[in-house]
Amino acid sequence: MASPPPPPVSSAPPAVLPYVVALADDLSGAAETARALGGPVRLSLDAADMAGTAAAHDLVVDLDTRHLPPADAAHAVRTALRAARADPPPLLYKKVDSQLRGRLAAEAAAYAEGAVAVVVAPALPAARRTVIGGVVHMNGVPLHHTDSWRAERASAPRSLPEALSGLPIRTIPLDVVRSAPAALDAEFRRIAASGAHPAPDAETDADLDAVAAAALRLGPGFRLLGSGGLAAALGRALPRPAAAAPPPMLDRDHTPLLFVVGTAEPGAVAQIARLTVLGARHVPLDPADVAAGTVRLPPAAAPSLTVLSIDGSAGPRPGAGRALSTALGALAATYPGRPDLVLTGGETARTTLDALGIRELAPLGEIHHGAVHSRTPDGRHVVTRPGSYGGEDSLLRIAVALRPRLAASTAATRTCHRPPPA
Structure with missing residues (x-):
């Protein structure tokens, strides 16, 4: 028996743009998405917030599914989609890792249920992560030829169709993405009518702008799935009121600042070294x-700048990430003095805030790409950042943003380490 045709779609933009409900699989990605959308937004760590959401603001929810078995991750997505039903329906966005980690295939399949099509675009030009021929590239190198998955149990997928196995994917080349809007709309429709999902190539933010604009023209039946790059394109396309200006930072010099570095990225060593200087x-x-829970933190000096990190000298520990993050988060929560927090790695961020009982963040700004500065309901300042983001000065830049008095010390350090003139 033939499948029924997909519901008709309209090329005209909606008279009233819907609010956005975005689902993320980890906390740093959720924070990145919240900032990328640009307007008033709530960032929740509680999936129960999906029910009864008012359309006065966009909502980003961290489902915390990256560590779950695929079936459980898919169930969390389905449950969230049921809770998000409203009239008019929200514009749905699924945030995924630009390196295709997590339970991507299972979550995407659940997310596609009931959609005309899912537009798959995980490119992140700001981090030099592009998609060409349906293959994710890191700094111009195909993902499966890099070591980005060294801490995973599996090998990196060779293409988007492989990463989304079980979901029919049709790639769209750059020349079509960069063609007239009507041509891109027609290609999206053609692929949807065949029962598949479009995966457009993208190298630049302009490419992602074209993808987001096409999905908006075609209506909410075309759901978006991508990284922070596509979320930013969506934010640029939606005429949202500006987010309220953050209140001025009060004097925090006497509040401890705790960095919890949960990433296995090699660059973290150099980032920490810049702070110890x-x-x-x-x-x-x-x-x-x-993991055994036998660590006891040394007494804190106040005010203090402290960095907790996992010793990675023995190499990555595939499959141990969640258990280590949970133990590290519980340890960080015992640090005295209610410190402000800088949390690298989405799992570390989530487990630390869970241990502290923090269920919501108010994004205030972005210190550098992906390093999102937020405030908790009780006034604590928190910066979240994906583990793979940031240059050698990333943690230093975050420290100076949260403690401006450090800027003078930073300048003095640069002067002391400046090479002598030739």
């Missing part, structure tokens, strides 16, 4: 001791 106390933690 300023006098930050670095506490490297043996992963076995962290």
Whole structure:
């Protein structure tokens, strides 16, 4: 028996643009999406917030599914979609990792249920992550030829169709993405009518702008699935009121600042070194001791700048990430003095805030790409950042943004380390 045709779609933009409900699989990605949307937004760590959401603001929810078994991750997405039903329906966005990690195939299949089509565009030009021929590239190198998945149990997928196995994907080349809007709309419709889902190539923000604009023209039946790059394109396309200006930072010099570095990225070592030059106390933690819960933090000096990190000298520990993040988050929550927090790695961010009982963040700004500065309901300042983001000065830039007094020390350090003239 033939499948019924997909519901008709309209090329005309809606008279009233719907509010956005975005679902993320980890906390740093949720924060990145919240900032990318640009307007008033709530960032929730509680999927129960999906029910009864008012259309006065966009909503981003961290479903915290990256570590779950695929069936459980898919169930979380389905449950969230049921809770998000409203009249008029919201514009749905599914945030995924630009390196295709997590339960991508299972979550995408659940997200596609009831949609005319899902537009798949995980490119992130700001981090030099592009999609060409349906293959994700990192700095021009195909993802499966990099070591980006070294901490995963599996090998990196060779293409988007492979990453989304079980969901029929049709790639769209750049020349079509960059053609007239009517031609891109027609290609999206053609692929949807065949029962498949369009995956347009993208190298630039302009490419993602064209993708987002086409999906908006075709209506909410075309759901968006992508990284922070596509979320930013959606934010640029939607005429939203400006987010309220953040209140001025009060004097925080006497509040401890705690960095919890949960990433296995090699660059974290150099990032931490830039902080220790300023006098930050670095506490490297043996992963076995962290997992066993036998670590006791040394007494804190106040005010203090402290960095907790997992000692990665023994190499990555595939499959151990969630257990280590949970133990590290519980340890960080015991740090005295109610410190402001800088949390790298989505799982580390989530487990630390869970241990502290924090269920909501109010995004205030972005210190650098992906480093989102937020405030908790009780006034604590929190910066979240994906583990793979940021240059060697990333943590230093975050420290100076949260503690401007450090700027003078930073300038002095640069002067002391300046090479002598030739």
